[in-house]
Amino acid sequence: MFVTASSPTQDSLGAVNGLAQTATSIMRALGPVSATSFFAISVEKNLLGGNFVYFVLILLTIVAFAAAQLLPDEPWPRETGEEGSQIIHQNTTYP
């Protein structure tokens, strides 16, 4: 919802979605490798009693939480409320 609503114009919706998919695909490629490697390393070297991986992931959660605070309370309003989206558009008026 935020990604599609962030698109500046209707025409750029495809480009924005493409960029978002690219970014998440890169993350999805890196995620399992790093997470399972961190798990293996923390067990092998007994970092923080083998709990180092959880420490790293909770740090990541804090970063993601901070990033979430950059978003507005509701997705940016659109000119037209298409797609049958569930959000209530504050500025949508019905005659």
Added chain:
Amino acid sequence: MRSPGHSKSSLGTPGPETPLLSSPGPVETSLTPSLFTVVTPRVQRAILNYSLLSLLDITFVALQPLILSTSVDTGGLGLPPATIGLALGIFGLLDGIIEITCFAWMCRKIGTRKLYSVAIASFAGAIAAFPIMNWLVRRQGLSLMVWVVMGIQFAIIVLDGMAFGE
């Protein structure tokens, strides 16, 4: 005007007299600025959040079966594959049902950003559940408490799945 060498500097759309051969040039250059102009601050913020969310989600998805199957001494739960399959199957079914029925309602009730923030924050709990379950298994074996913690963890992940709707 028709020389393809000019296509780099003139970023506009190809004129009506543009020959077929030089069309890849102008098309390519007209795409480049549009991709940059699309990346407004709010697009950056939305994509940053989406990337971090999927990174968190995929690390969990990768770790979950790994930790469930890892032996207890090495920080896992030492569950047999059949039990893991059953647990993940039940979870998947409930996850789907809850998200279909509750997402729109919760989004309206709590607010989109708030629900997203709650989902992200609760991720810390889902991650912390792994060492807690391992500690419980070490102390008391596969007791009811372990399954309760796993149930709580699953509930948190259902909430996290809702973050993908935002």
